[in-house]
Amino acid sequence: MIQVSGLRKSYGGTVALDGVDLNVRQGEVYGVVGQSGAGKSTLLRCVNLLERPSAGTVTVAGQDLTALRGKDLNRARQRIGMIHQHFALLSSRTVAGNVSFPLEVMGVPRAERRRRVGELLDLVGLGGRGGDHPHQLSGGQKQRVGIARALAGNPSVLLSDEATSALDPGTTQSILALLRRLNAELGLTILLITHEMDVVKSICDSVAIMSGGRVEESGPIGDLIRTPGSRLTREIFPLPDPAPAGSVTLTFTGDPRQPLVSEAVRKFDVDVSILGGSIEDLAGGSVGRLRVAFSGEQVPAALTYLRERGLLVETS
Template identity: 55%
Template sequence: MHLEEARLIDLEDVSKTFRTPGGEVHALDHVSLRVEPGEIFGIVGQSGAGKSTLIRTVNALEKPDSGTVTVDGAVISQLKGKELREARRRAGMIFQHFNLLSSRTAQANVELALEIAGTGRSERRHRATEILELVGLSDRAGAYPAQLSGGQKQRVGIARALADNPRVLLSDEATSALDPETTRSVLDLIRRLSRELGLTVLLITHEMDVIKRICDSAALMEHGRILEHGPMDELLTTPGSRLAAELFQLGELPDSRGTTIIDVTFTKQTSSEPVIARLAREQGLDVAILGAAMETIHDGTQTGRTRLEIPAATGDQVEAALTYLRSQGLFVEVVR
């Protein structure tokens, strides 16, 4: 595998500190992260976690104090001048507040990136028409931003980001200004474009629903650090994973009453099987369901978690119950 294929987006030990009147802010603290070709990778965290700084290092709007940022084979954190401008063209960017020029039509906004790149007028028009059709806005090419809905504006923003045929698409909270239904349609569009165009997508968000809907992999960021990351199916079956707990919330634990409490993660192979009912019947246990969270994730399959309370029983009975659940392909974690 060539270097550029293996390292489409690769951050190695990246740090960035800002100096403010209140002191130093460590926006990125020795961050290392790799996004594989064709992957949709989500970074989730609260405001101030360092997400925006991270994504700005990927398109070189911020230069790290230390470490390297590689995008599509180019160490973009070390480039300058013409080489940097060329490297930036490999990554399109979509923004939270659209960043469209109000004096330009949808077509002209899409053409803007190509104008800056020096593309000829005829080629600009052809490409803008082509990409507007791809995002479902052919009939709105002549409309100005004030005449477009929020979802339509973001589709223009996506079309503009893709106009110069980048291999990477960066999304900076692109759906946080949209209503839930529009958010879903925009996320579904991003996923479709990723598959059809072979795009690698890096998105940042504070919304867990975004991660669940389209991401192949995810990372949890806090205080400038990556706390955990990996493919979604691995994260969901990692003991003590904060991301799994946030993605599928099961509520507070009840007061201790001599029982055993377990969290059971269902995968696409097991979500439709009545394993809890079988457990109660075959093991003779009055199992209580304390909480459950089930979602249809990006590939159309169901995944989720259930919290069970196993009544006071002997150690052998509890172990037999755990063994049974695991034998059914479930991931089981003893909470208490």
């Protein structure tokens, strides 16, 4: 649904994006994570051409946006909704007026606007609040208005720029649950920017980690978890570095209750000491990471046994 190829963006002598490639599949929630200054927000603004890249292409739903100008670009942008960190609501307008605004710009007749606004407010859990003004709403409610407004034009893609970073943890989870529900019910493709790994763990199917204007690694979370040396795995499951000499780090997906380690211990008559680890519930299921020390003559055979059963086995 979204393909970014060789994207570069410079501001004078400052390079914000340095050859970024990104592929977002239709219907997935794709997270872009990194610290401030990594280039995340610049990337998002280039995806809908609010910022025109210095080089490279951005293709959305098969259409090269970087080749468009004027009215053609504006029409293409109508298929892309955007929600903002600080809501960007018009204080002089009611909730309904804020949601209606893009429909007015698109020339939708008044009766159709009213019907559509009512549907959207019900969809985001704000039915009956259309006459309120933004100052009467909580932060989470304001963001729900922003989401409803972003959906006004029936977009196929939703861009989210740090949409939960100004919210408390409980409200953050409710907004993420709403985005996941919209993703499932409407078939929306969602590209979200965040600096919080908890957001990635809660909602994302795939992720790109950015640093210094470049993508360090990207792909489906399950694939990255199973990749040796993955930065994503290290950040989701922080273990002390460097790993002690002779230790083994085991990463597993699927049912964490499978007694694979104890099976290996019994089968190969080896001893095991647990040095650390945890299990996390990600959007795609449970994933665990365990650092252990094996001892015994058949340790190599035990490690082979674990690899054959789908565990990622990394030795130090």
